[in-house]
Amino acid sequence: MTEPLLKIQGLCKRFGGVVATDDITLDIPEGELHAVIGPNGAGKTTLVSQLAGELTPDAGRILLGGTDVTSMPVWRRSLLGTARSFQITSLFPEFTARDNVALAAQAHAGHSFHFWKDARRETALRDTAHAALSRVGMGDRADVRVSRLSHGEHRQIEIAMALATRPRLLLLDEPMAGLGSSEAAGMLALLRALKRQYTIVLIEHDMEAVFALADRISVLVYGRVIATGAPEAIRANTQVREAYLGENSVAGAGDA
Amino acid sequence: MRFSFTARNLLIAAVIVLLALLPVYTAFSGSAFILTLFTRILILALAATSLNLIMGYGGMVSFGHAAYLGIGGYMVGILAFEGISSGFLQWPLAILVSALFALVIGALSLRTRGVYFIMITLALAQMVYYAGVSLSRYGADDGLTINRRSQFAGLIDLSNRTVFYYLCLALLLGTVYLVWRLINSRFGLVIRGAKSNERRMRSIGFPTYRYRLVCFVVAGAICGLAGALLANFTNFISPAMMHWTRSGDLIVMVVLGGMGSVFGPTVGAVALLVLEETLPFLIGKLGFPLFGESAARAAEYWQIVLGPMLLAIALFARGGIVGLLTRTGRD
Amino acid sequence: MGLLFIEQCLNGLQFGLLLFLLAAGLTLVFGIMDLVNLAHGSLYMLGAYFAATFAALTDSFLLGVVLGLAATLVVGMAVEVVAMRRLYGRDHLDHVLGTFGLILFFNELVRLIWGPAGMSLIPPAWLNRSIEILPGVPYSAYRLSIIVVSLAVALLLYMLVMRTRIGMLIRAGASNREMVGALGVNINLLYTLVFGIGATLAGLAGIMQAQIQTAYVGMGESVLIVALVVIIIGGIGSIRGALVASIFVGLIDTVGRAFLPDMLKLVLSPAAASTAGPALSSMLIYILMVAVLVLRPGGLFPAASR
Numbered sequence: 001m002t003e004p005l006l007k008i009q010g011l012c013k014r015f016g017g018v019v020a021t022d023d024i025t026l027d028i029p030e031g032e033l034h035a036v037i038g039p040n041g042a043g044k045t046t047l048v049s050q051l052a053g054e055l056t057p058d059a060g061r062i063l064l065g066g067t068d069v070t071s072m073p074v075w076r077r078s079l080l081g082t083a084r085s086f087q088i089t090s091l092f093p094e095f096t097a098r099d100n101v102a103l104a105a106q107a108h109a110g111h112s113f114h115f116w117k118d119a120r121r122e123t124a125l126r127d128t129a130h131a132a133l134s135r136v137g138m139g140d141r142a143d144v145r146v147s148r149l150s151h152g153e154h155r156q157i158e159i160a161m162a163l164a165t166r167p168r169l170l171l172l173d174e175p176m177a178g179l180g181s182s183e184a185a186g187m188l189a190l191l192r193a194l195k196r197q198y199t200i201v202l203i204e205h206d207m208e209a210v211f212a213l214a215d216r217i218s219v220l221v222y223g224r225v226i227a228t229g230a231p232e233a234i235r236a237n238t239q240v241r242e243a244y245l246g247e248n249s250v251a252g253a254g255d256a
Numbered sequence: 257m258r259f260s261f262t263a264r265n266l267l268i269a270a271v272i273v274l275l276a277l278l279p280v281y282t283a284f285s286g287s288a289f290i291l292t293l294f295t296r297i298l299i300l301a302l303a304a305t306s307l308n309l310i311m312g313y314g315g316m317v318s319f320g321h322a323a324y325l326g327i328g329g330y331m332v333g334i335l336a337f338e339g340i341s342s343g344f345l346q347w348p349l350a351i352l353v354s355a356l357f358a359l360v361i362g363a364l365s366l367r368t369r370g371v372y373f374i375m376i377t378l379a380l381a382q383m384v385y386y387a388g389v390s391l392s393r394y395g396a397d398d399g400l401t402i403n404r405r406s407q408f409a410g411l412i413d414l415s416n417r418t419v420f421y422y423l424c425l426a427l428l429l430g431t432v433y434l435v436w437r438l439i440n441s442r443f444g445l446v447i448r449g450a451k452s453n454e455r456r457m458r459s460i461g462f463p464t465y466r467y468r469l470v471c472f473v474v475a476g477a478i479c480g481l482a483g484a485l486l487a488n489f490t491n492f493i494s495p496a497m498m499h500w501t502r503s504g505d506l507i508v509m510v511v512l513g514g515m516g517s518v519f520g521p522t523v524g525a526v527a528l529l530v531l532e533e534t535l536p537f538l539i540g541k542l543g544f545p546l547f548g549e550s551a552a553r554a555a556e557y558w559q560i561v562l563g564p565m566l567l568a569i570a571l572f573a574r575g576g577i578v579g580l581l582t583r584t585g586r587d
Numbered sequence: 588m589g590l591l592f593i594e595q596c597l598n599g600l601q602f603g604l605l606l607f608l609l610a611a612g613l614t615l616v617f618g619i620m621d622l623v624n625l626a627h628g629s630l631y632m633l634g635a636y637f638a639a640t641f642a643a644l645t646d647s648f649l650l651g652v653v654l655g656l657a658a659t660l661v662v663g664m665a666v667e668v669v670a671m672r673r674l675y676g677r678d679h680l681d682h683v684l685g686t687f688g689l690i691l692f693f694n695e696l697v698r699l700i701w702g703p704a705g706m707s708l709i710p711p712a713w714l715n716r717s718i719e720i721l722p723g724v725p726y727s728a729y730r731l732s733i734i735v736v737s738l739a740v741a742l743l744l745y746m747l748v749m750r751t752r753i754g755m756l757i758r759a760g761a762s763n764r765e766m767v768g769a770l771g772v773n774i775n776l777l778y779t780l781v782f783g784i785g786a787t788l789a790g791l792a793g794i795m796q797a798q799i800q801t802a803y804v805g806m807g808e809s810v811l812i813v814a815l816v817v818i819i820i821g822g823i824g825s826i827r828g829a830l831v832a833s834i835f836v837g838l839i840d841t842v843g844r845a846f847l848p849d850m851l852k853l854v855l856s857p858a859a860a861s862t863a864g865p866a867l868s869s870m871l872i873y874i875l876m877v878a879v880l881v882l883r884p885g886g887l888f889p890a891a892s893r
Contacts (some may be wrong), residue, residue: 052459078461090459092452103449105462112442113470119442165460317680364877368884371623371679376818376880379873382812386873390866392859500812504687511684560695566688570681572674 003066005199006169011060018218018250020046021057030168030244032199035210045087047220048098048171051201052084053077064169067123070218078182079108084156085158087174087203093147095136097157100146102114102129132164133157136190154181160192170200176209188212198199213234219243263581268519271526275425280420291417293579297529298424299485304509304521305431306478310517311507313439314471315451319374320361320381321506324476326388326498328483334394336402342407343414347484354480355473357384362472366465371534374383381503387496399494406488414488424485428522431478436518438474449472512569514578535561590724595845596838597720601730603837605736606623608792609720609814610821610829611744612785617759618824619632620675623682627789629693630809632792634659635802639708640873645671648711655794656787661784667779677777696885698804705803706793740788741830748826757781774846814842816876822886836872843868 002128004027013021018053020043036044048053051075062070069077092100099120105128106112106119119125120221133142136156141149146157153176162170176184177193194200195213204210210217211231218228219240227237234251275294282291303325310316329352337557340346349419365376385534394400405414414420438444450464487493505528513524535558573580602603612621613627637658642651652829666689674685709715717725748754756772800806818837821828848864853865 006398023297054455054459073463074458075461075463078459083458086459087530088457089454090456092449092456103445103457106442106445112446112462112467114442115444116441118437119445120440121440161460192461212333213567247507317683319683366883367843367882371617371823372819372880372884372886374623374679374683375815376877378812379816379819379876383870383873383877386866388868389869390863392862398628423833501808506681506689507611507680549849557695557699559691560699563688563690563692563695566691567670568683570677570688571686574681 002030005065006201007061007063008051009061009063009178010038011050011062013043013050013055014058019223022048024060024220024223024225025220026225026228028199030199030213033195033202033213035202035204035211035214035217036185036220037204037207037217042220043223044220046223048173048201049202051171052082056125074214075107078165081168083123083162083165083169084171085162085173086176087154087177089145089151089154089156089158090125090244091154091161094145096143097133097147097149097153097160098105098126098129098142099131100157101160101164102126104161105129106133106163121202128164129160132160135163136160137186151181152186155179155183155187156190158191163194168199170194170204171200172200172204174203174205176204176206184209264517265580266576267523267578268511271519271523272429274539279421279504283418288417291421293529293559295417295421295424295489296486296523297525298421299489299523300506300509301480302424302431302485303479303482304506304525305428305435305518306475306482306514306520307506308510308515308518309435309438309478309502310406310475311474311510311522312517313444313451314447314468316366316468316472317507318365318372318377318472318475319500319502319507320377320379320384320504321475321479322500323361323381323384324479324496325360325483325486325502326495327354328480329487329497330388330391330394330483330489330491331480332406332484332487333400333402336404337394338408339398341404341407341411346406347481350484351477351480354483355477358473358476359469360477362469366472367467373389376504378500381498382500384577385495385498385500388498396492397495399492399496402487402491402493403493406484420489424489427485432518432522439518443470472527480521494532508566508574512566512576514576514582515574517578517582520576520578521531527577531560531562531565591845593724594726595842597726598730598845599838599841600839601673601733601737602841603633603791603834604633604734605792605795606814606817606837607741607830607833608737608788608795609810610817610833611780611826612788614818614821614826614829615721615757615781616785617818618877619781620671621688622671623679624809625683625686626689626693627785628811630659630666630786630789631793631796631807632697632802633693633791633802633812634787635660635708635797635806635844636697636706637790638794639706639797639802642708648709651708652794656782659790659793660783660787663790664779664783667674667782667893670732671782671794672775672778682844691727694804703804705801707795707801708797710798711812714798721815729798736791736795740791744788744826753777753819754829804829813872816872818886820876820879822888826884828886836875839875840868840872843871846885847871 004019008024008026009019010026011021016201031246036047038044046055050057053069053072056071060063061068064077064082066081067079067080094102102125108124118255130139130142133139136159138153138160139157146154159175177185179187184206202214212232216229217231218225219234221243226243227234227240229237273293278294279291283287295565303321307318307321309377328350331353331514332346335346361377361380365373365380368376389397405407412419412423427484439448446457446462446467454464486497509524510521512527513522516519536556539558539561569576575582588657609627609631614626616622616624634655638651641654645651645654653858670685670689672680714732716728718728719729720726720731748757756777772877793802794868813836817832818829820836823831845863845866848860851860851864
């Protein structure tokens with residue numbers, strides 16, 4: 001069996017008296033789409049922040065492709081292939097969509113101590129950006145300033161920026177949050193298209209999407225993984241039903 | 257970026273043409289005062305341009321930028337005092353030492369954010385200020401007169417007012433062009449991205465600290481050059497060059513002209529210093545018919561008008577003069 | 588040497604407590620309204636000028652002080668309503684620029700009204716003498732009064748912030764502005780009040796300082812920077828931090844100025860020491876601040892929300 005791309009071993013994080021991450025151990029193999037679900041405050045975003053490197057765990061280890069990245073800063077992990085989309089849109093509003101994505105590409109195309117040449121004329125960066133934007137269906141909106149784009153388009157740019165960094169591991173924090181139904185359908189199609197090409201850790205509240213997309217699902221309650229398994233197994237798991245999903249929502253997800 | 261006839265570009269073009277033609281005017285009118293005033297304006301515009309690079313584009317509000325003005329000036333003054341008057345040595349050293357100070361100051365202060373950054377740059381600049389006060393060999397509090405301006409092997413004669421003026425203008429325009437190239441380069445996009453959303457910059461793979469630090473050092477170096485010019489201009493150095501109110505003045509110039517616009521600081525420097533010269537006169541003239549003699553007395557207190565103007569700019573004119581024109585140009 | 592040391596320590600304490608009066612208002616305004624107010628020093632200056640003027644008019648020191656404080660309170664609240672209120676929620680750069688403008692305005696206003704010469708506030712005879720605080724240790728009654736008054740004010744402020752409803756709102760406001768608004772409290776009034784209290788404290792500091800030196804134009808500026816250093820060291824928004832940091836800074840500054848030049852003479856030539864000494868002791872507090880910020884970027888007592 002090949003080494004999993006992402007290995008999480010005994011990860012712990014406390015904020016004062018609150019245990020946000022409680023001894024999480026997970027292996028995520030290359031190419032898997034792994035969904036993390038759980039009620040609000042279960043510590044999902046805290047987990048992603050530790051995987052991305054914005055938070056340093058109190059204990060435990062994170063290995064990416066066999067490299068220990070536990071104490072690496074965010075930017076170094078990004079260079080190693082971890083890309084993250086933010087739950088709350090986090091872009092450069094005064095730049096165009098293309099500028100935003102090209103900047104992400106630039107970060108992974110050598111150092112940026114170039115002081116003279118116009119970066120907007122670097123065709124390699126612009127092409128990478130355009131390809132990523134086209135991939136998420138934003139090719140024709142590339143030259144619009146981000147502050148003038150809609151929320152749904154922002155979510156798409158978030159994904160495009162992650163893709164432009166040529167990641168191995170995508171950490172997607174609620175990519176469907178706040179989307180209308182047609183936008184959500186578009187995002188679902190996009191995520192389905194990205195599946196297999198990238199290893200994905202997906203946090204999402206939309207259970208329909210989660211059960212439709214995920215290879216495996218981990219259920220997080222109070223910082224602890226109470227169950228990990230294929231969607232059918234999670235759906236059938238009584239502990240999960242009791243602790244979190246509740247009969248109705250499981251039935252709802254089952255109908256989907 | 258293609259040139260178009262917006263109000264903003266017209267203003268900038270007009271300012272450049274007027275600055276270029278100014279010595280011709282003063283040669284005819286024989287008024288040395290205007291030329292002296294504008295030489296000072298150009299030097300401070302250069303310093304403000306360097307501040308704009310970190311503040312307007314990098315979001316680093318330094319409240320201690322006058323320190324580099326002082327350091328650059330002191331390098332020239334100290335070397336001149338010690339008998340080294342070659343500008344080929346003085347000026348590069350002024351730039352280099354300013355850059356070194358900026359490296360240390362930046363390395364410390366860029367660990368903090370927001371108000372803490374503003375205050376730590378202020379505190380470090382105060383330390384440089386008191387260091388100047390402690391230099392008893394070089395005049396301590398009273399400062400030091402420079403007897404001989406920097407020598408450039410007969411190539412450039414700084415004692416000639418017109419030559420000095422054009423040198424300052426050339427350096428200013430060259431620096432503005434440099435800043436313009438810089439902010440559109442890869443490096444510039446990183447700096448601007450870090451101002452806009454530093455967390456995101458780090459998450460897409462940029463080690464922002466080192467880029468911000470280099471930017472801080474570049475700005476310090478440019479301001480050091482302005483300091484070398486200023487010392488030559490006044491033939492004098494003193495700790496007053498780096499008093500904290502001078503740092504405040506530089507901020508005012510940048511904001512008044514328009515932050516994040518390459519020519520804004522120049523426009524701001526012209527506006528502020530011309531205002532300083534004309535406000536007393538205007539208050540006296542305009543107030544005389546209304547208030548008689550007391551208007552003439554009030555003219556001495558022109559800052560009573562300038563102060564509320566600054567407040568009004570802070571409240572109503574974020575983009576400064578250039579920003580106002582850009583807005584009208586777009587409509 | 589021993590006596591001198593005790594005296595300098597007391598002077599340091601006195602200077603520190605004076606700084607606290609300035610820093611308390613500054614840190615409250617900073618913490619609650621998130622406003623960098625460089626013009627806080629102008630209120631310090633105005634307090635001194637007002638008290639000196641009223642004392643001369645009424646021929647009574649105490650009446651002068653009380654009227655001076657009242658006038659500073661009024662000016663402070665007026666400044667808040669006219670200018671500061673519009674700066675809340677803006678960029679810190681706007682605060683720096685706007686309040687820098689206010690400094691210029693108030694300096695010129697004072698020069699226009701009172702002239703450039705400065706003004707002195709002469710303490711009454713009962714303050715203008717020495718008290719034997721320890722056997723054989725005389726100390727200026729006037730400086731002692733500053734210590735006592737400042738400590739009393741610190742205690743009052745503590746009671747106000749910790750024990751009253753207004754204080755509860757102030758503390759809540761410092762950590763969560765929206766919540767106070769959601770409680771249906773008149774935020775505008777609360778802010779005006781807080782700013783007024785801060786202004787009055789600054790005025791009180793100015794009044795007490797004016798008796799050591801005279802009141803002069805620009806007197807608030809150098810001390811304002813020191814007060815800013817204090818609140819940064821203490822942690823923005825923290826009254827307790829401001830008190831601790833004030834006393835620290837006051838002691839280090841005063842004792843440093845008194846003894847550093849002599850200590851330097853041990854290692855430097857006398858001439859060099861006599862110039863480097865004062866400069867180096869002026870730098871001490873800034874060195875302290877940089878050290879604190881490098882080690883603890885949020886100050887000694889960082890407010891919970893920052």
